[in-house]
Amino acid sequence: MATPSPPQRQQEEKQSVSLSKKKNQNRKRTKHDPELERLDSLPWNSSLPNEEEDDTFSLFIGSGDLDGGFLSLEEIDESDYGLDVPGAKKKISNKNSKLKKQKLEEVTEGSREDAEDEPEPAEGMAEEKNVKAKKKKKKSKKKKAKAVQQEDESATVIDSKDDEKEQMLYEDEAEAYAEFYAWNELRLHPLLMKSISRLGFKEPTPIQRTCIPAAAHQGKDVIGAAETGSGKTLAFGLPIFQRLLEEREKAANMLEEKGEEAGKYAPKGVLRALIITPTRELTLQVTDHLKEFAKDINVRVVPIVGGMSAEKQERLLKTRPEVIVGTPGRLWELMSGGEKHLVELHSLSFFVLDEADRMVEAGHFRELQSIIEMLPMTSGTTDGQSQNTQNCVTVSSLSRKKRQTFVFSATLALSADFRKKLKRGSLKSKQSTDGLNSIEILSERAGMKPNAAIVDLTNASILAKNLEESFIECREEDKDAYLYYILSIHGEGRTIVFCTSIAALRHISSILRILGVNVSTLHAQMQQRARLKAIDRFRANEHGILVATDVAARGLDIPGVRTVVHYQLPHSAEVYVHRSGRTARASSDGCSIALISPNDSAKFASLCKSFAKESIKHFPLESSYMPEVMKRLSLARQIDKISRKDSQERANKSWLERSAESLELVVENYDSEEERVKKFKQKKASSNHLKKLQQELNGLLSRPLRPKTFSHRYPTAAGVTHLIQHQFEELAKQNGDDNLVLGENKRRKMVVIGQDCVEPLQALRSAGHEVVNLMF
Numbered sequence: 001m002a003t004p005s006p007p008q009r010q011q012e013e014k015q016s017v018s019l020s021k022k023k024n025q026n027r028k029r030t031k032h033d034p035e036l037e038r039l040d041s042l043p044w045n046s047s048l049p050n051e052e053e054d055d056t057f058s059l060f061i062g063s064g065d066l067d068g069g070f071l072s073l074e075e076i077d078e079s080d081y082g083l084d085v086p087g088a089k090k091k092i093s094n095k096n097s098k099l100k101k102q103k104l105e106e107v108t109e110g111s112r113e114d115a116e117d118e119p120e121p122a123e124g125m126a127e128e129k130n131v132k133a134k135k136k137k138k139k140s141k142k143k144k145a146k147a148v149q150q151e152d153e154s155a156t157v158i159d160s161k162d163d164e165k166e167q168m169l170y171e172d173e174a175e176a177y178a179e180f181y182a183w184n185e186l187r188l189h190p191l192l193m194k195s196i197s198r199l200g201f202k203e204p205t206p207i208q209r210t211c212i213p214a215a216a217h218q219g220k221d222v223i224g225a226a227e228t229g230s231g232k233t234l235a236f237g238l239p240i241f242q243r244l245l246e247e248r249e250k251a252a253n254m255l256e257e258k259g260e261e262a263g264k265y266a267p268k269g270v271l272r273a274l275i276i277t278p279t280r281e282l283t284l285q286v287t288d289h290l291k292e293f294a295k296d297i298n299v300r301v302v303p304i305v306g307g308m309s310a311e312k313q314e315r316l317l318k319t320r321p322e323v324i325v326g327t328p329g330r331l332w333e334l335m336s337g338g339e340k341h342l343v344e345l346h347s348l349s350f351f352v353l354d355e356a357d358r359m360v361e362a363g364h365f366r367e368l369q370s371i372i373e374m375l376p377m378t379s380g381t382t383d384g385q386s387q388n389t390q391n392c393v394t395v396s397s398l399s400r401k402k403r404q405t406f407v408f409s410a411t412l413a414l415s416a417d418f419r420k421k422l423k424r425g426s427l428k429s430k431q432s433t434d435g436l437n438s439i440e441i442l443s444e445r446a447g448m449k450p451n452a453a454i455v456d457l458t459n460a461s462i463l464a465k466n467l468e469e470s471f472i473e474c475r476e477e478d479k480d481a482y483l484y485y486i487l488s489i490h491g492e493g494r495t496i497v498f499c500t501s502i503a504a505l506r507h508i509s510s511i512l513r514i515l516g517v518n519v520s521t522l523h524a525q526m527q528q529r530a531r532l533k534a535i536d537r538f539r540a541n542e543h544g545i546l547v548a549t550d551v552a553a554r555g556l557d558i559p560g561v562r563t564v565v566h567y568q569l570p571h572s573a574e575v576y577v578h579r580s581g582r583t584a585r586a587s588s589d590g591c592s593i594a595l596i597s598p599n600d601s602a603k604f605a606s607l608c609k610s611f612a613k614e615s616i617k618h619f620p621l622e623s624s625y626m627p628e629v630m631k632r633l634s635l636a637r638q639i640d641k642i643s644r645k646d647s648q649e650r651a652n653k654s655w656l657e658r659s660a661e662s663l664e665l666v667v668e669n670y671d672s673e674e675e676r677v678k679k680f681k682q683k684k685a686s687s688n689h690l691k692k693l694q695q696e697l698n699g700l701l702s703r704p705l706r707p708k709t710f711s712h713r714y715p716t717a718a719g720v721t722h723l724i725q726h727q728f729e730e731l732a733k734q735n736g737d738d739n740l741v742l743g744e745n746k747r748r749k750m751v752v753i754g755q756d757c758v759e760p761l762q763a764l765r766s767a768g769h770e771v772v773n774l775m776f
């Protein structure tokens with residue numbers, strides 16, 4: 001082995017000093033280094049290169065930035081997954097030295113070859129020639145050795161720079177990955193960890209922390225309940241991906257080691273996971289969420305929903321996706337029609353019911369039951385089932401035996417003896433379709449095992465903990481006014497307004513549009529395309545307003561929904577939870593406002609009782625705005641009434657009349673001349689009236705909404721409302737800060753007092769103690 005030249009040694013020493021300095025700095029950052037301690041305690045640790053010999057490795061394991069570790073070293077080999085993680089750098093360095101060594105060997109080899117190629121000299125001349133040749137060889141050897149040395153020296157300089165760069169990279173990466181150490185305990189595949197870090201999910205949510213080990217590592221079935229927006233999709237999604245990845249690895253290993261067929265361990269082109277959700281929107285959302293992970297691991301996730309064109313559906317199914325997310329209606333339609341990919345269920349490893357209670361509630365029990373009956377038994381197969389799976393390509397007994405069932409929802413009530421019932425198998429025979437039992441029945445029929453993990457993280461109130469609830473007491477006919485008040489005074493952030501009936505939805509969306517409030521609507525009678533467009537429009541507008549029925553209550557995950565308004569109360573406490581759960585999702589907060597008329601009070605009281613609520617806040621209102629609100633609303637209602645009457649009349653005209661009118665043909669009219677003149681005059685008067693109302697309303701809408709006592713010059717004592725006072729305080733604080741930073745000469749921004757500045761949650765919080773708590 002070539003001994004390093006003095007400058008090289010100096011360089012190396014310098015390098016080692018600088019690295020060990022850095023190392024020490026890193027050490028100082030953490031008093032306690034559990035990863036290092038753990039490695040120290042391992043029996044193979046002594047065989048590892050020591051810190052002086054291999055700085056790269058020791059820096060990686062010893063870095064305080066990796067406290068708790070990203071993934072423990074004995075569990076993974078990052079290079080297997082093509083991950084650019086710190087440990088991989090060690091190999092790069094080794095590779096460099098290998099290259100150097102190879103080059104050196106080439107040189108020695110080369111001089112040996114040179115010597116061998118030399119022709120045999122003639123006697124006499126031989127000695128002289130030999131001496132010459134030896135000299136020449138010596139010279140060329142020296143030359144080459146010098147070249148190597150130079151190359152080596154420059155390589156050392158480059159190496160040292162590279163090492164420093166690498167060093168910095170390790171630290172950056174270690175820092176970046178260290179942020180995700182909380183996921184370590186879940187022992188997820190590195191490729192999944194890569195997606196998690198890409199999405200910036202710093203730690204698993206409680207439902208993920210509890211369900212993933214049971215589902216992914218113990219192979220258990222899971223019934224999971226946790227508040228809205230708590231990350232349930234990944235609680236069942238990650239175990240699915242984990243298992244598919246593990247199987248793939250096993251297949252690759254078996255193929256390499258024993259030459260065994262890969263399909264036996266990781267079946268290809270067959271359905272592996274079937275996820276059922278109650279609505280089309282939810283299906284598409286779950287699909288998108290899972291795709292974020294699937295794209296890194298080459299797993300196909302496809303949605304199957306009603307309203308999708310047959311061609312598109314066919315195209316999607318032709319790709320033979322491993323994971324299908326769908327609604328029960330369309331899935332059953334295709335399955336009962338014998339769709340090939342959907343009836344080849346022999347390798348199905350996961351059956352998931354998301355928002356399970358809603359599916360049963362929405363009358364999907366029969367379709368679900370039929371789908372479940374098509375699933376092969378988890379152990380053994382009945383005659384009926386073998387018929388359904390007669391087209392099997394690869395029947396993996398491994399997958400069949402191990403099918404896991406996951407049932408998830410935010411509101412899931414199970415009977416106390418559910419597990420016992422599962423053990424006895426007493427649910428199988430029941431035909432009950434009532435909400436509560438049907439979930440238990442479906443779970444068991446789907447093959448839920450008695451040792452299933454039941455994870456219920458809902459607290460007594462079930463509502464998201466970052467949700468602030470409030471209500472406004474008003475007359476039924478004043479609900480529109482208060483809704484308009486909320487949307488115009490507190491128009492910040494996205495708002496969803498929930499109605500129970502489509503008629504109410506149509507009414508308020510029409511009034512709000514006349515009042516110049518831009519709203520999107522969403523209800524079950526809309527075409528699928530229009531529904532998706534409405535969601536997209538809402539998603540695209542930071543301050544968007546969506547007026548929706550309970551079709552949007554479950555699962556819709558739209559970031560930045562700050563407020564949920566219950567214009568009408570829902571029929572059940574569960575739906576109230578799901579509606580309110582459209583805000584305050586993941587770690588963000590939000591507020592809900594229920595509009596309660598005298599007719600609603602009994603229902604509202606029992607709702608609060610069922611969530612064990614002792615008090616609920618009044619939403620703070622500034623009554624000084626109400627006269628202006630009422631004025632605008634009265635005009636809007638009149639305009640709405642006339643417009644509705646007109647459209648009703650138009651709709652009532654027969655098809656013949658309308659067609660004739662459009663062709664300018666005269667249709668026989670049996671009205672007398674007098675009647676016709678009268679009708680014409682009425683129509684004209686109504687149209688003039690409509691124009692006048694519209695003009696008056698436009699005049700009002702052209703100015704900002706103002707409190708009655710608002711003075712253009714300065715607010716009088718009576719006009720200083722909570723809201724305005726709060727805004728003055730904020731303004732004063734802001735000016736103070738600005739003056740500090742920019743001095744007195746800064747130009748001030750014009751602020752409209754009392755307008756659109758405070759979102760409902762802020763108004764609710766700043767009202768603080770002034771709000772009366774109402775006890776039921």
Ligand SMILES: Nc1ncnc2c1ncn2[C@@H]1O[C@H](COP(=O)(O)OP(=O)(O)OP(=O)(O)O)[C@@H](O)[C@H]1O
Nearest residue numbers: 201203204205228229230231232233410555557586
């Ligand atoms: N570990 C995590 N850290 C941060 N955000 C997360 C995490 N897991 C999921 N999320 C995000 O939280 C949001 C809510 O997740 P998800 O839709 O799965 O909630 P959910 O419990 O199913 O809600 P719902 O009951 O309303 O359907 C999503 O935007 C998701 O991307």
